[in-house]
Structures are given as C-alpha cells and as structure tokens.
Amino acid sequence: MKYKEYLEAKGLPDTEESKNKYFEEYGNQLHKFIYRDFLERVKLILKDKYDIFLQKRRELGEHDLKVLNILGFITFQEQVKLFIEIAKDYALEPEDGYNVNFTIKSVEADRIIADEGIITYIPIYTKDKKNYLVSISKFEAIKRDYAAISEESQTITDFKDIVKVALAKNASDIHIKPKDNFYYVFFRINKDFVMMPNLTMPKSQGIQLVRSLKTQASRYTKGAFNPSISSQVQDARMSYEDLSTDVRLVFAPMPNLEDEMVAGRLLRKRGIQGNLSRLGYLEDDIRILQDALSRKGGLIAISGITNSGKSMAIASMLSTVQDRNVLTVEDPVEYQIINKNVTQFQIFEAQVEELKSTFVDFTKAFKRADPDIVFVGEWRNEQELSKAIEELAFAGQLVFTTLHINSAFVFYDAVSSIFHVAYESSIRMLILSLNQTLVKSVCPHCAIEMPIKDASRTISDITLRTLPYVNKDEFRDFINQDFPIKVRNEAGCPKCGFTGYSGLTPIYEYMYPDVNTKEWIRKDRPSSYEIEDHIRREGLGKNKLDVYMEKLKIGLVDLSPSTINALR
CATH class of the missing domain: 3.30.450.90 (Beta-Lactamase)
Structure with a gap:
C-alpha cells in the first residue's frame, strides 16, 4: 500500500506520526512493493521488448537490473531515476546506496566503478536503527570497506x-x-x-x-x-x-x-569457559547434557561434519567440571581449558624432534593416570584405539570422543561397521550421542518479521519430501501456520556487516537412552529411523527438526533453502 492510499484508508493527516504508523505497519515490506512497482514500470517502458528481456534473464541467470543494462534497454542512471521516483510514493527519502550484483574494480571520490560500469545509487530509508531498505548499503560504507581491503593487499x-x-x-x-x-x-x-x-x-x-x-x-x-x-x-x-x-x-x-x-x-589459542547457552544450546537440552556429564563409566559421543563445533562443545562442557581429574588428547589442542584440574595433551609438539606418541599411546597411558574423565580428540579406525576407549568406558571413566557421522541415531551401526566394536558393547558403553551442524543466525538488529507460512514459500515440495527425519510431516504442518518468525534482511545493517547474519548457531540432535531402550535395541536391533522415532516418543532426545523448529520460534534462525539444506 502506498503512503497516500494508507492515509486515505485510515483517515489520517500527513504528519510525522502518520508516517511512523505507516512504517511500523508496512516498513518491512516496502522494498518488495517498490521492486514490484519497478518491474511494472519496466514492462510499460519496454512494451514489445519485455519478452526479449525475460528470455535474456533466463539465459544469463543474472539479476534484473544487470540484464536491463546489458541489453541497453534501461541504463543504470535511468534505473536510479525510476527507483527514486517510485520510492517517494512510499514516503521514503532517498539516500545514497549501492547494488551488490556487480564486481567492484575501483572506488573514486563520488562513485564506484564496476566491471559493467558505474554502480547505481538507489534509495535507502533508515529509522531507529531498523532498516527499511530498497538497496543494500550506503555508498560511504563500501568506500571504507574497499579502502581497508586495498590497504591489506598492499x-x-x-x-x-x-x-x-x-x-x-x-x-x-x-x-x-x-x-x-x-x-x-x-x-x-x-x-x-x-x-x-x-x-x-x-x-x-x-x-x-x-x-x-x-x-x-x-x-x-x-x-x-x-x-x-x-x-x-x-x-x-x-x-x-x-x-x-x-x-x-x-x-x-x-x-x-x-x-x-x-x-x-x-x-x-584461546581459553574457554563453559557457557553452553551462549553457544546456542537450549536450556532444557543443557540440563540433559549436564546430567550426562555427571555420570561415570561410559561414552559421550559428539559427532558431525568438519567445522560443526564438536571440539568447542566438548571443551565448553569440560570447562564446567571442577572436582574431577580430566585428561584430554587432541591433534592439536583447539581450545585451552583454564581449569586447574584439566590437563591437555596433543600428539604433535613443535619442540619434539619426532612424532613419538599417538592417540593409542596416550589413551593407554591414561588408564594408569587415575582419570575421572578422558577426552580422546578423534575416534580413528584403529583397533587398538577402539579397544582402549572401550576399556576406559567399562572401567568407570567417563570418555568423550568425536566422530564423523551424520546422525546421532546411527551411532550403534556406525561404530560396529567402522570401528568393529561389538554391537552389544556399543549399546552398553554409550551414555549420550549428540550430532550437530552449524547454521547462520539471523541478525537480531535488522531481521524482518513475517508469518512463517509466507516465508515457507521459498521451500520446494521436493525439499520437504526428502528431509531425512521421521517428523517431516509435522514440520510441513508447522511451517504452514500464521505465527511470525524472523527472516534474514538481505540488505543487512552495520551491526552484521550488511550480511543479514550474525554468527553461527548449532542445530543438533541427541539420544540419551535409558535401560529399557538399550534392552529393546539389543533385542530387536532396530533401524536408525526406528531408534529416532522411539527416542522422540519416549522423551529421551530430539532430532534436528525439533531443535530447528524451536529456534525458528524464538527468532534465532530463518526459514530458507540454504538452512534446510544444511540439515539434509
């Protein structure tokens, strides 16, 4: 709705108060309205050439503005005039902005030179540090960033x-x-x-x-x-x-x-102190992790792909332990735990002439060192290492380790097939299996709020059908509701470096099986999906979709194809 139409519909005078009400109601949609009007004006201007524009856009796969310029139908300067003219219909006062669909070659005092020509200046409206954006950022911000990069390159x-x-x-x-x-x-x-x-x-x-x-x-x-x-x-x-x-x-x-x-x-080389909440774990799940950490004699397995935050999660948990002897071995030590009761080793030391000790050597030595908790940085496919981990877990030590598997619920099959651990031994040994991946957090300073069913339109049906979780139908129902969620503002803001994102947060799943569950698994040897379904029904864990839905509700992550693909 345009500003004048809004005033007429509400019976309001043209005042600053009316503008503020208009922006509160429609501010996060203005960039869509303006771009819609822009394309309608383009269609009128091009007339019979509009079909040529559409065909070229499909061929090149480029942004509309770039295609229009390539064809010579509407130049950058003409596009700017259109945007400014349309923006005024929505009570926006234009400021310098820029379009990021181009490769920057150089920056001059009053313009940015790109491969395709001069970068366009498009209106931007900022109110109370919340951006209602037509463009991506301000010209001066890009000049500063480019100058900093240029200094680095020299x-x-x-x-x-x-x-x-x-x-x-x-x-x-x-x-x-x-x-x-x-x-x-x-x-x-x-x-x-x-x-x-x-x-x-x-x-x-x-x-x-x-x-x-x-x-x-x-x-x-x-x-x-x-x-x-x-x-x-x-x-x-x-x-x-x-x-x-x-x-x-x-x-x-x-x-x-x-x-x-x-x-x-x-x-x-940075010290770490335990704050699982700050790392992105939910409060009810933190209580489960803390309970598992209080146990004796067994294995806690943290799994995930490379760069999924496994070592940081374990270091954070171990840094909360004060009254037990903790020994760790990694290749190398990624996070230094400052607690005096924690001793960290690594199998590579720059001062040592040769690589003399391995994970197996350290793990065997730990058995004679009176530990309460042992962290073996990576469970590798070595028979001696698997045996040493088993012996520690069955001897009364709490053992942490990391694995490269894609689900918390495949633990038993994975360690049996990869590390040749007896299936029943893996059941007896495991206390908790947690698997996680890291996804981008939406910036809390500039995120846009919209109904989840509107945000879900970017998710294809085939994506939803191929989600590898037992509750994918529940997720489909969840995203077809009306409650609001936070969505990434593609324009971003200064707080997030104009990316729309602010750091990473874990999307995780875990199982914390009780005695009855372990006995059922031992007798029936169910599939990983049957285990996942049982764990969720019995309240003994969650899968990644459960955690993702919770984080969508509280505005930590957005509903986007890239985020969902990270969970597949």
Whole structure:
C-alpha cells in the first residue's frame, strides 16, 4: 500500500506520526512493493521488448537490473531515476546506496566503478536503527570497506600477513588455489567460502609464497614432512606465538607438479569457559547434557561434519567440571581449558624432534593416570584405539570422543561397521550421542518479521519430501501456520556487516537412552529411523527438526533453502 492510499484508508493527516504508523505497519515490506512497482514500470517502458528481456534473464541467470543494462534497454542512471521516483510514493527519502550484483574494480571520490560500469545509487530509508531498505548499503560504507581491503593487499608479502587478515575477518580456514596465471585466496567465514579478490597474487608470487611457507613450516613440523617435495600431499604445522594462533596445513600438488594448493585450519589459542547457552544450546537440552556429564563409566559421543563445533562443545562442557581429574588428547589442542584440574595433551609438539606418541599411546597411558574423565580428540579406525576407549568406558571413566557421522541415531551401526566394536558393547558403553551442524543466525538488529507460512514459500515440495527425519510431516504442518518468525534482511545493517547474519548457531540432535531402550535395541536391533522415532516418543532426545523448529520460534534462525539444506 502506498503512503497516500494508507492515509486515505485510515483517515489520517500527513504528519510525522502518520508516517511512523505507516512504517511500523508496512516498513518491512516496502522494498518488495517498490521492486514490484519497478518491474511494472519496466514492462510499460519496454512494451514489445519485455519478452526479449525475460528470455535474456533466463539465459544469463543474472539479476534484473544487470540484464536491463546489458541489453541497453534501461541504463543504470535511468534505473536510479525510476527507483527514486517510485520510492517517494512510499514516503521514503532517498539516500545514497549501492547494488551488490556487480564486481567492484575501483572506488573514486563520488562513485564506484564496476566491471559493467558505474554502480547505481538507489534509495535507502533508515529509522531507529531498523532498516527499511530498497538497496543494500550506503555508498560511504563500501568506500571504507574497499579502502581497508586495498590497504591489506598492499602489505601481503608473507603467509603470516594472510593469517592476520583472516583473523581480523574471523575466518576459520584459509585456502590458496592456483588457477591459470594466478593464485587465489579464499576464507571460510561463517561456513561461506569467500574469495578475497584483493589477496590475489600473480603465479610467480604465489609459488614463492608457498615455497617460503613450506620452509617456515619445516621448523614446526617433524617426521616425514619435506619442504623440497612438491609431488605429493603433505601435512604440516605453523605456529605464530605473537598472534596466539597455530595453523594446520595441507599442501596438495597440482597436475603440473609446479603449483600447489594450500589449505590451512586456523587454531586460535584461546581459553574457554563453559557457557553452553551462549553457544546456542537450549536450556532444557543443557540440563540433559549436564546430567550426562555427571555420570561415570561410559561414552559421550559428539559427532558431525568438519567445522560443526564438536571440539568447542566438548571443551565448553569440560570447562564446567571442577572436582574431577580430566585428561584430554587432541591433534592439536583447539581450545585451552583454564581449569586447574584439566590437563591437555596433543600428539604433535613443535619442540619434539619426532612424532613419538599417538592417540593409542596416550589413551593407554591414561588408564594408569587415575582419570575421572578422558577426552580422546578423534575416534580413528584403529583397533587398538577402539579397544582402549572401550576399556576406559567399562572401567568407570567417563570418555568423550568425536566422530564423523551424520546422525546421532546411527551411532550403534556406525561404530560396529567402522570401528568393529561389538554391537552389544556399543549399546552398553554409550551414555549420550549428540550430532550437530552449524547454521547462520539471523541478525537480531535488522531481521524482518513475517508469518512463517509466507516465508515457507521459498521451500520446494521436493525439499520437504526428502528431509531425512521421521517428523517431516509435522514440520510441513508447522511451517504452514500464521505465527511470525524472523527472516534474514538481505540488505543487512552495520551491526552484521550488511550480511543479514550474525554468527553461527548449532542445530543438533541427541539420544540419551535409558535401560529399557538399550534392552529393546539389543533385542530387536532396530533401524536408525526406528531408534529416532522411539527416542522422540519416549522423551529421551530430539532430532534436528525439533531443535530447528524451536529456534525458528524464538527468532534465532530463518526459514530458507540454504538452512534446510544444511540439515539434509
């Protein structure tokens, strides 16, 4: 509804108070109204050329504004005039904004130059720090960001400089990829694989940087690592004490045996204190985890894909333990637990000449060290390690470990088939199985509120039908209701860096089986779906859809294809 239509319908005068009421009621929909009107005006302007525009849009798969400019039907400058003219119908006062569907080449004093020309200025309206946006951000913000990136690119002379930029951007991983005549740098930021165009290097510079990195890494990596070899995959380590960061490196040769791809996991040396609520676990589930942590003699298995927050979850739980002897072994230690009763070991030490101890060695040694709780960083496919974990769990120690499996409910089948643990032993041993993945949290400062059934229109029927959960029909009913949820504002705001997202939150599932459930599993050997259904019905756990629905209700996550795909 346009502003004048709103005044007439409500019988209101044109005052600031009326505008505020209008924005309160329609503010989060204005960008849709304006874009709808824009396309209607485009159709009138193009007339018989409109079909050509639609066909080209399908062929290119590009944004409408870019296609219009490519065809030369409506230039950027003409588009701007249209947007400003339409925005006034909705009581919006235009300010400088920009459109992000273009690759920035350079920034000048009063304009941004893109590959396709000058970036458009489109109206933006901001009220009380809540953005009712037509565009993405303000021109000055982009100028500042671009200037900062440009400064970074001028100082990249060593891998350490790339690490500094990655830490500043809160990245978890660094990737250096050679292609054609360049070495491209990517960061993993909030699960997104983001290219850093201003860190791109010519091939000669990239080769030199990688060779220098391998030489430096040889000082911290013992064993079989050889910096002069570029024909085979090699693991290595780097340590930057002044940055309080270690980097776990993988070097992989390209087919020409000259270039090498580099992947680096950033391991920040930071203390951690337990606050599972702050990590994103729900209060009723925290009570279950705390109860499991109080147990003796058994196994707590935390599983998930790489970068799913397994180590942080365990470190947070262990940091709440004060009155028991805790021993951990990892490769390497990812989070330092400050408690005096917790002793942490890692199987790689830069000061040691050779790799002398393995997970098996440490786990066997722990049996003689009077521990109450043991954390084995990763359950690997080694018979001796599996046996040592079993012995600790059956001897009265509470054992934590991590697994790479995709569901909490496949634990028994997985450890039997992968680690060759007897099925009945896995049933007796397990206390709690938790599996999780990390998804993006919507920014609380700029998220848009809308009925969940409206938000669900972006989810295809085939996506819902192929969800691997026993309660997918319940989820379908859930998203067809009228209650409001928070939806990502694609425009974002300064608080979230104009991304619409604010960090990551775990979507998890778990089972905490009781004696009767264990006996049923032992006798009937049910499928993982039957276990999942039983656990939910008996109130002994949740699956990921249960947790996802709870977090949708409280506005932590949005209903989007990308989030749902993370759960499949």
